[in-house]
Amino acid sequence: MLGMVIVSHSEKIAEGVRELALQMAKDVNIVPAGGLCDGGIGTDLEKIMNGISEADSGEGVIVLMDLGSAVMTTEMAIDMVENDVTMIDGPVVEGGIAAAVTIMSGGSIEDIKKAVDECKTINKF
Template sequence: MTGPAVDPVTGPAVGIVLVSHSARVAESVAELARGLAAGGPQVPLAAAGGTADGGLGTSAERIVTAAREADRGAGVVLLADLGSSVLTVKALLLDEELPAGSRLADAPFVEGAVAAVVAASAGFPLTGVLSAAEEAYTYRKV
């Protein structure tokens, strides 16, 4: 990851954390989102996938570390793939273990991640990035 995205008018960009049961899935979705948002400032984006030993699962420690890495003071939007990753993020939010301004998006993982990264790179505030991710549920394919 490069330095923080800072727009001279709006200030620091909202950070984004992708939480998956698989490190490879989280990293691949981050790569896709970055690629599709090319042209704007680099958004603080961190992948928190898998367990500490490289297996499938969810690691609270990895999520906390990723959220702190992505936090630039403008808030952090977390997108989780399914099941225990969602529950783990909810527990971390409830226990106030994530940076202030952290929010879990109720969004599809891939489409929501792309929408969030594009919105953050355009300088949207936390609520705008969260809304962009959540509106991804309305993307119709037929």
């Protein structure tokens, strides 16, 4: 099964997205990689690299990121690991849940991208 890493500038956001997604996809290995090592706001290359390694069970990893530098730091992390990693563009909360459910149901990377992409247009009311 694919693993998933949530990269956020905030440790609490990454952990919260993981917590929500696990409510609907409890068997998916979701690793939060949020904030700096000292608990501050930012993205940490080593945290992301470790998250990718931890999430990978041998079938690959998808990564969802929140903002600009999270994308850049994730790209650097991917360049430094040997894992099969796919970055997915989409909203972190809704997309994280959609990705986890799609992984849980055996969806492909393309299925996951489509599910996350559909979250970009969700109307809340």
